[in-house]
Amino acid sequence: MSKSVLCALELSDKTIDAKVLREAARLADLDQAQLDVVNVLPDFGESWVSGFFEDHHHDRAVKETADHLGKLCEEILGAERNVKVRHVVATGKAYQEILKVADKAGADLIVIGAHKPELSDYLLGPNAARVIRHSTCSVYVVR
Numbered sequence: 001m002s003k004s005v006l007c008a009l010e011l012s013d014k015t016i017d018a019k020v021l022r023e024a025a026r027l028a029d030l031d032q033a034q035l036d037v038v039n040v041l042p043d044f045g046e047s048w049v050s051g052f053f054e055d056h057h058h059d060r061a062v063k064e065t066a067d068h069l070g071k072l073c074e075e076i077l078g079a080e081r082n083v084k085v086r087h088v089v090a091t092g093k094a095y096q097e098i099l100k101v102a103d104k105a106g107a108d109l110i111v112i113g114a115h116k117p118e119l120s121d122y123l124l125g126p127n128a129a130r131v132i133r134h135s136t137c138s139v140y141v142v143r
Contacts (some may be wrong), residue, residue, distance in 0.1 A: 006035045006107040008098045008131070011039050011068060016113050018076050020142045024111035025077055027140065033108070036086045038101045039069050040094040058091065065089045095130035102137060112137045 009017045009023030019036065028035040030038045039063055074082040086105075090097035102110050112128050132139045 004036055004107040005109045006095045006098070006102045006105055007035065007037045007109060007111060008094075008112045008127075009037060009039050009069070009072075009095075009137060010113065011065070011072070014072070017072065020074050020111060020113040021073065023140070025081065025110060034086065034105070035084065036088060036101070036105050036107065037069060037073055038088040038090060038098060039065055039111075040090045040092065040097040041065055043092050062089050062091070085099045094127040095134070098127070098131050099134055102135065108137050110135055110137060111139045112139060112141055114143050 005028040007021055009020060011017060023071075024037070025035075026034055041058075066087060067068055069087045069089065070082070073085050073087065077085065088101050090101055098110065098112070101107075110131060112131055114125065114128050128141060132141070
């Protein structure tokens, strides 16, 4: 029995996010596992970037992203199911933060979407490929 299924969403394409989230919820329900949903924001505090943003920008971005993530999950999964979902907004490099959240949650499975490949990242996006390569748990890629 799984302890946790972690669903990583990019929040850039609702159609893809819905497909990934529905599959993650289905897999979590099969094992009566906790469903955690994560989105990773870029690190606005990096020295070369931080000068372009006001001090409160990061906090506002986290709050807005958390609100958006919660509403998206409710819309796709329904209010009753969404109440049981843990919503996580992390900051940093996507693949590193996904792996950190998976480790903290004790995830047995990470569900991530594969986006249309560019020539440079044939078949999988760079974040999905890195999560697969470095994860200590199974990774399920939704196409």
